[in-house]
Amino acid sequence: xxxxxxxxxxxxxxxxxxxxxxxxxxxxxxxxxxxxxxxxxxxxxxxxxxxxxxxxxxxxxxxxxxx
Amino acid sequence: xxxxxxxxxxxxxxxxxxxxxxxxxxxxxxxxxxxxxxxxxxxxxxxxxxxxxxxxxxxxxxxxxxxxxxxxxxxxxxxxxxxxxxxxxxxxxxxxxxxxxxxxxxxxxxxxxxxxxxxxxxxxxxxxxxxxxxxxxxxxxxxxxxxxxxxxxxxxxxxxxxx
Numbered sequence: 001x002x003x004x005x006x007x008x009x010x011x012x013x014x015x016x017x018x019x020x021x022x023x024x025x026x027x028x029x030x031x032x033x034x035x036x037x038x039x040x041x042x043x044x045x046x047x048x049x050x051x052x053x054x055x056x057x058x059x060x061x062x063x064x065x066x067x
Numbered sequence: 068x069x070x071x072x073x074x075x076x077x078x079x080x081x082x083x084x085x086x087x088x089x090x091x092x093x094x095x096x097x098x099x100x101x102x103x104x105x106x107x108x109x110x111x112x113x114x115x116x117x118x119x120x121x122x123x124x125x126x127x128x129x130x131x132x133x134x135x136x137x138x139x140x141x142x143x144x145x146x147x148x149x150x151x152x153x154x155x156x157x158x159x160x161x162x163x164x165x166x167x168x169x170x171x172x173x174x175x176x177x178x179x180x181x182x183x184x185x186x187x188x189x190x191x192x193x194x195x196x197x198x199x200x201x202x203x204x205x206x207x208x209x210x211x212x213x214x215x216x217x218x219x220x221x222x223x224x225x226x227x228x229x230x
Binding site for chain 2: 003004006007008009010011012013014016017018019020021023024026027028030031
């Protein structure tokens with residue numbers, strides 16, 4: 001037997017080519033999680049803005065003006 | 068594309084994507100997870116998809132990247148689990164121990180060579196399809212298969228198997 005024949009004997013072709021379960025629920029969950037998830041950078045930005053307002057309360061007016 | 072359109076697309080192609088990944092990773096549970104991961108990447112990149120082009124080759128390309136990444140990161144001991152019908156040699160002189168050593172030697176090959184050799188030699192997929200899925204030329208696929216066989220031969224010789 002050459003390498004290719006040995007390889008085929010050791011690793012036969014895959015026959016089971018259909019998933020054993022419906023994968024859509026897992027996919028849907030992933031999409032929904034992403035939709036409601038707020039990125040960590042957004043939280044960091046909100047925290048930074050709140051901290052800035054706490055330290056310099058007068059800057060809140062300028063911030064709201066720019067919003 | 069909204070979620071309903073995407074669900075229809077998912078249901079049309081999940082079998083094909085799963086089958087392609089399964090051929091590369093040969094592990095049912097991993098193939099299911101990687102199919103979801105592939106479609107997740109498709110969902111995130113949906114705005115970049117050109118509807119004039121065929122969906123299946125694009126999905127296979129993403130699926131191949133996901134499967135290759137899995138091969139690169141999975142531990143060696145797990146990679147020995149071959150989730151397919153039991154290996155059996157046509158030649159009675161070839162023992163199950165030999166086949167196990169062949170599996171181990173093959174799983175030690177670089178993932179890119181493993182994937183090309185699996186798809187071409189074991190799964191007998193068209194070289195053009197493999198090339199498109201791996202993002203290389205047909206010549207590149209042939210080169211990877213050649214290198215995989217040569218490397219496998221050396222590894223087998225090192226463990227006392229002379230094909």
